[in-house]
Amino acid sequence: MDVETLANALVAGILTGMVYGLSALGLSVIFGVIRIVNFAHGELLVIGMFAALVLFRWLGLDPLLSVPLVAALLFVFGYLLQSLVIRRVAHLADHMQFLLLAAIAIAMVSGCLIVFGPDPQGVQLDYALDSFAVGLLVIDKTRLYAAIAAVLVAGLLLAFFKYATVGRAIRACADNYLGAQVVGLNVGRLYALTFGIGSACIGAAGCIILLLVDVHPYLAPGYTLLAFIVVIIGGMGSLFGALLGGVLIGVAEAMAAVVIQPSLKTAFSFALLIVVLLLRPQGLLGKAPH
Amino acid sequence: MSLYTRLLGDLTGRGLAALAGFVVLLVALPSLVSSYIATVATIVLYLAFLGQAWNLMLGIAGLLSIGHALFVGIGAYASAYLFAIHGVPPLLGVLAGVAIAVAAGALIGYLGFRFAIGGVYFALLTIAFAEFTRIMVDHAKFLGGTEGLFLPVSAASRHGFDLLNLRGSPEMFYYLILALALAALALCRWLLTGRTGYYWRAIRDNPAAAQALGVDVFRYRMYAAMISAGMAAVGGVFYAFFYNNLFPEQVFGIERSIELTLAPIVGGVGTLFGPIFGAFVLTPLGELFTAGVEWLQTSGAIGRHVKVDGVKPLFWGIAVAAIVLLRPRGIWPWICDRLGLVKPPSERS
Numbered sequence: 001m002d003v004e005t006l007a008n009a010l011v012a013g014i015l016t017g018m019v020y021g022l023s024a025l026g027l028s029v030i031f032g033v034i035r036i037v038n039f040a041h042g043e044l045l046v047i048g049m050f051a052a053l054v055l056f057r058w059l060g061l062d063p064l065l066s067v068p069l070v071a072a073l074l075f076v077f078g079y080l081l082q083s084l085v086i087r088r089v090a091h092l093a094d095h096m097q098f099l100l101l102a103a104i105a106i107a108m109v110s111g112c113l114i115v116f117g118p119d120p121q122g123v124q125l126d127y128a129l130d131s132f133a134v135g136l137l138v139i140d141k142t143r144l145y146a147a148i149a150a151v152l153v154a155g156l157l158l159a160f161f162k163y164a165t166v167g168r169a170i171r172a173c174a175d176n177y178l179g180a181q182v183v184g185l186n187v188g189r190l191y192a193l194t195f196g197i198g199s200a201c202i203g204a205a206g207c208i209i210l211l212l213v214d215v216h217p218y219l220a221p222g223y224t225l226l227a228f229i230v231v232i233i234g235g236m237g238s239l240f241g242a243l244l245g246g247v248l249i250g251v252a253e254a255m256a257a258v259v260i261q262p263s264l265k266t267a268f269s270f271a272l273l274i275v276v277l278l279l280r281p282q283g284l285l286g287k288a289p290h
Numbered sequence: 291m292s293l294y295t296r297l298l299g300d301l302t303g304r305g306l307a308a309l310a311g312f313v314v315l316l317v318a319l320p321s322l323v324s325s326y327i328a329t330v331a332t333i334v335l336y337l338a339f340l341g342q343a344w345n346l347m348l349g350i351a352g353l354l355s356i357g358h359a360l361f362v363g364i365g366a367y368a369s370a371y372l373f374a375i376h377g378v379p380p381l382l383g384v385l386a387g388v389a390i391a392v393a394a395g396a397l398i399g400y401l402g403f404r405f406a407i408g409g410v411y412f413a414l415l416t417i418a419f420a421e422f423t424r425i426m427v428d429h430a431k432f433l434g435g436t437e438g439l440f441l442p443v444s445a446a447s448r449h450g451f452d453l454l455n456l457r458g459s460p461e462m463f464y465y466l467i468l469a470l471a472l473a474a475l476a477l478c479r480w481l482l483t484g485r486t487g488y489y490w491r492a493i494r495d496n497p498a499a500a501q502a503l504g505v506d507v508f509r510y511r512m513y514a515a516m517i518s519a520g521m522a523a524v525g526g527v528f529y530a531f532f533y534n535n536l537f538p539e540q541v542f543g544i545e546r547s548i549e550l551t552l553a554p555i556v557g558g559v560g561t562l563f564g565p566i567f568g569a570f571v572l573t574p575l576g577e578l579f580t581a582g583v584e585w586l587q588t589s590g591a592i593g594r595h596v597k598v599d600g601v602k603p604l605f606w607g608i609a610v611a612a613i614v615l616l617r618p619r620g621i622w623p624w625i626c627d628r629l630g631l632v633k634p635p636s637e638r639s
Contacts, residue, residue, distance in 0.1 A: 037410050085611070085615070088615055089614065089615070089618070092614075092618050093559075094354055094409050094410055094413070095348055095354050095551070095555060095559060096555065096614055096618055098354070098356070098413070098551075099551065099552070099555045099556075099610065099614055100611055100614040100615070102548050103607045103608075103610035103611040103614065104607065104611055105607070106603050106604075106606065106607035106610075107603070107604050107606075107607030107608050107611065108607075109600075109603070110600035110601070110602075110603040110604035110606075110607060111600065111604055112600075113599055113600030113603075114599075114600035114601060114604065118599070217600075221543075221544050221545065225417065225421060225544065228414055228417075229418075232411075232414060261429075263425075263428065263429070264425065264429065266421070266425055267421075267422055267425035267426060270418045270419075270421050270422040270425070271422060273414070273418045274401075274415065274418045274419065274422070277405075277407060277411060277414065277415050277418070278401055278405045278407070279405075281405070281407055281411055
């Protein structure tokens with residue numbers, strides 16, 4: 001094993017990890033505010049990937065350019081899902097919410113299966129095989145562009161929560177539900193907006209991931225679990241934590257693939273998840289429960 | 291309290307009659323219906339059995355596990371490995387499977403309870419262990435890895451009645467799983483009406499208050515996790531010898547863990563008959579959708595080119611979501627109230 005292989009795996013891991021981070025950001029936003037564990041996360045991501053695929057086939061649109069369109073589409077979907085369905089189970093126990101979202105997830109995967117079939121499908125871009133050479137490093141163009149796009153979207157989201165009035169109102173709901181109602185915020189509408197924003201974020205991540213991975217319906221559960229790992233490691237509800245967790249998992253998987261065996265890289269992530277759950281259940285950047 | 295009061299004391303006369311009729315119907319079923327329906331009924335009872343095991347953990351002790359396929363898989367792989375490679379009969383193999391599963395349940399329980407991981411986080415811990423094990427078995431050459439582990443099947447063994455080696459006809463498997471499901475129901479009922487059951491419910495409803503009253507919360511949670519894991523492993527042995535082939539993805543995958551939670555949640559978490567009832571609603575519902583889609587295709591209402599694989603789970607997912615929204619306590623408690631099968635608390639002895 002030489003330095004060159006390791007360095008390349010490290011860089012590829014960091015870049016992929018940023019995309020993981022963006023996807024996990026969507027899960028984290030929804031959990032942090034609405035306290036719903038979105039078991040349909042991977043399914044939303046796969047729908048985003050398929051949407052980008054369709055736009056590519058019909059209009060020849062580069063998946064990176066379809067980000068705003070797909071994000072808007074999934075925003076509407078998420079908004080409706082929260083305000084029509086999930087709102088009704090907010091008062092129920094964890095396992096009922098889990099079952100509802102699992103059922104929705106099954107329906108969504110099946111819908112994709114009916115429309116697109118089970119085979120992996122991808123986009124062919126003219127820069128797909130290009131790469132930049134920087135010293136020892138060889139960086140894939142697609143991976144670099146994907147990472148840049150992920151960071152841009154994530155930055156936009158962080159800015160929204162820090163500066164926009166609506167974003168701050170949403171954070172107020174997360175911090176103090178009762179207080180937010182007392183000062184006259186429409187919590188129901190803000191929750192729907194949050195689920196919409198979270199879904200939009202997942203949709204954007206889906207477009208970006210399509211650069212790196214061919215899409216098929218059965219990808220979904222794997223991506224749900226991946227996002228859980230990333231978010232738990234970073235800290236549920238912490239936005240920076242999700243990005244940090246994404247990069248950590250990206251690097252860990254890339255390294256495990258090179259050093260141990262590619263097929264064992266996911267086992268490595270799950271082992272990491274168990275350790276973090278036991279030693280620091282609030283995650284690396286999460287706040288300890290009071 | 292007599293055994294009869296503990297097991298059946300809560301039922302009204304109508305409830306007793308309904309239960310007796312149900313059992314008689316199940317015993318007579320294979321001679322009444324086609325072998326296809328008998329196979330569906332076998333799967334229904336299998337899911338009812340696993341649902342009972344899982345329900346013990348969530349409904350009774352308040353611990354949400356979404357990794358129960360781990361324990362099922364341990365039972366399946368341990369007994370199948372011992373039988374296929376070393377010729378150990380499953381009657382002994384089940385002991386090994388249950389022992390390993392109970393140890394795994396104890397480990398996960400110990401970690402979860404000692405480190406005070408609650409609710410959703412405990413669920414994720416169980417998923418993590420199940421997925422980790424799946425990938426490990428993928429790489430375990432002696433268990434067949436991704437290529438799978440197969441049990442020897444001969445034409446003769448498909449018609450026999452060899453309970454020791456679990457080689458036999460579909461009817462044998464039907465009666466075996468029927469006996470297991472009824473035994474699980476009786477075991478849960480017996481546990482629930484004893485000291486352990488009262489402790490469990492106290493812990494589920496208010497752990498701090500239970501602790502203050504002197505209940506050893508940690509110990510009784512461990513019991514729940516271990517008994518549930520052991521029961522799931524018994525189900526796994528049945529799975530291995532019924533299907534005769536094991537693949538890590540099929541056995542340990544998260545889809546399996548989710549599947550076995552569906553019947554008890556739909557039927558009614560925390561109720562004893564809910565898991566059975568849920569299984570009897572869900573599996574036939576899925577079969578009904580399949581038949582419906584086939585009928586629509588042959589009648590020409592939908593084209594041949596439509597990918598039918600997805601249609602059944604699509605409707606099924608929508609149906610389950612509708613049940614959650616409309617009957618959040620599960621269907622069984624609602625039916626039970628409607629039909630007056632259980633005595634109101636004031637009339638119980």
